[in-house]
Amino acid sequence: MHERLSFYVKRESALHQLNPLTKLTLVFGLILPAFLVPFYWTPHLLLLLVVFPLAFLGKVQGEYFTAVTKLILPAAGFLFVMQALFIPGGETVLAKLWFLTLTQESLMYAFANAVRIFVMVSSFTLFMLTTHPSELMSDLTQRGLPGQFAYVIIATLQIIPQMQAKASTIIAAQRSRGLDTESSFARRVQALVPLVGPLVFGSLVEVEERAIAIEARGFTSRRPKTSLREIYDRPLDKGLRWLLILIMLASLVSRIWFS
Amino acid sequence: MNIQIENLSFRYPNGVLALRRVSLEIAPGEQVAVIGQNGAGKTTLVKHLNGLLLPTEGRVRIGDWDTRHYSVAKLARRVGYVFQNPDEQLFTKTVAEEIAFGPRNLGYPGERIQELVEDALQLTQLQAMRNTNPYDLSPTWRKMVAIASILAMDTPILVFDEPTTGQDAASVTRLAMIIAELKRRGKTVITITHDIDFCAENFARVIVMGGGQVLLDGPARTVLGKAEILAQTYVDPPQITRLGLRLGLAEVVCTPQEFLDAFEKQCAA
Numbered sequence: 001m002h003e004r005l006s007f008y009v010k011r012e013s014a015l016h017q018l019n020p021l022t023k024l025t026l027v028f029g030l031i032l033p034a035f036l037v038p039f040y041w042t043p044h045l046l047l048l049l050v051v052f053p054l055a056f057l058g059k060v061q062g063e064y065f066t067a068v069t070k071l072i073l074p075a076a077g078f079l080f081v082m083q084a085l086f087i088p089g090g091e092t093v094l095a096k097l098w099f100l101t102l103t104q105e106s107l108m109y110a111f112a113n114a115v116r117i118f119v120m121v122s123s124f125t126l127f128m129l130t131t132h133p134s135e136l137m138s139d140l141t142q143r144g145l146p147g148q149f150a151y152v153i154i155a156t157l158q159i160i161p162q163m164q165a166k167a168s169t170i171i172a173a174q175r176s177r178g179l180d181t182e183s184s185f186a187r188r189v190q191a192l193v194p195l196v197g198p199l200v201f202g203s204l205v206e207v208e209e210r211a212i213a214i215e216a217r218g219f220t221s222r223r224p225k226t227s228l229r230e231i232y233d234r235p236l237d238k239g240l241r242w243l244l245i246l247i248m249l250a251s252l253v254s255r256i257w258f259s
Numbered sequence: 260m261n262i263q264i265e266n267l268s269f270r271y272p273n274g275v276l277a278l279r280r281v282s283l284e285i286a287p288g289e290q291v292a293v294i295g296q297n298g299a300g301k302t303t304l305v306k307h308l309n310g311l312l313l314p315t316e317g318r319v320r321i322g323d324w325d326t327r328h329y330s331v332a333k334l335a336r337r338v339g340y341v342f343q344n345p346d347e348q349l350f351t352k353t354v355a356e357e358i359a360f361g362p363r364n365l366g367y368p369g370e371r372i373q374e375l376v377e378d379a380l381q382l383t384q385l386q387a388m389r390n391t392n393p394y395d396l397s398p399t400w401r402k403m404v405a406i407a408s409i410l411a412m413d414t415p416i417l418v419f420d421e422p423t424t425g426q427d428a429a430s431v432t433r434l435a436m437i438i439a440e441l442k443r444r445g446k447t448v449i450t451i452t453h454d455i456d457f458c459a460e461n462f463a464r465v466i467v468m469g470g471g472q473v474l475l476d477g478p479a480r481t482v483l484g485k486a487e488i489l490a491q492t493y494v495d496p497p498q499i500t501r502l503g504l505r506l507g508l509a510e511v512v513c514t515p516q517e518f519l520d521a522f523e524k525q526c527a528a
Contacts, residue, residue, distance in 0.1 A: 179364055201346065
């Protein structure tokens, strides 16, 4: 009811209008160059000149920068510190802390790596913020992805909030029967059986019902299926995808060529 | 044990205001039905009775206990709550064990638990199924197990959330018998229901909710006769009541017997 099924934020923007597959290609069109192109400042430039503007283009800058400060920055920062301190080698010693040495080389290496991770997580975040999961799935199934595969992914996304809702009802029901879930640790452990039992039984029953329900709606039919969602694939999308594939190839070639 | 609800407002974390300044008093031993359309606030209201929800504003008192100061597990001594879906609480291997779970949590002595389980089995007519696994029973009987498991807690107040949904006629009759027996024992029974006939035949007092407020509250006969207000919350009076109204009987009738009596009186006059 109030749990969100996905990260998706519904807005009208150029990024939202792109075909899901184009956006997925864009994700890899950002990640591959960031990791492969030998030029040192590639990930940094990509982040500043492509990823950040894309967040504004998709009108999800608020959500995106919240994710950056809460998740991406701490993770990348942690990675940076660890790598800067623990990667061996490098001549130019900048500082010595007890048994740790900080060299210019390890610092540079860690900085590039942290920004690569930043770019990778950011592009996926932007993708998820601007793409509805079922839109992605219906697009991919129309392109030939087996329906079973799409179902598994969608069901996995949906099962978490459903299980949460179910678990909280069960907890409420058992507490109403005097089950103490709030005092000592031993009590809480004892309280697990009455909570897990109905959750597992209920979920098994649900799986069966779900199977019957989707079967009744022609899930295994081999005929082409129509979809409630109309997904657009404009010439712009096709052009963009080719461009991105070229960029990916170019970064791969540059990697092999210059090393 | 009386229930006092004073100026109760409740807002869900997502911002929905589900109850607006509801004030009610329910005396010990009353049989109350709560009716109204989906989303009217019925379940939200009764979840306040055992502390599953706490007031955003106002307060709820069960006897001398303010629900804000007692845990749900503590309040379970005073208020038994039967949830809609029995599958969300059944976990033991036998019916008898399931029924004993509540009274054991409340810390009753062994002998008394035995008595309470026997009594609940008998009230719900589950004696023959005492050693069956609840999941081997039909949904109708599983519901009875859930009800028995609350009856055995011997609380002065009982709350039923839509007990008749999905039940066959035999089960509804059994429920009516249970409620009559609870009344005889002086227990307070509060039932949410969409089954208007069930409501008319078994409850002396009816509370009609709509939009988070109490629209009507009073004796069943008075409340169920007010078709226009009931319509606001998408409730039709019972068929027999509507028939009575159409025939222009002098009084509002709720049960077939009342209808017959009123009709005979009308004809004689």
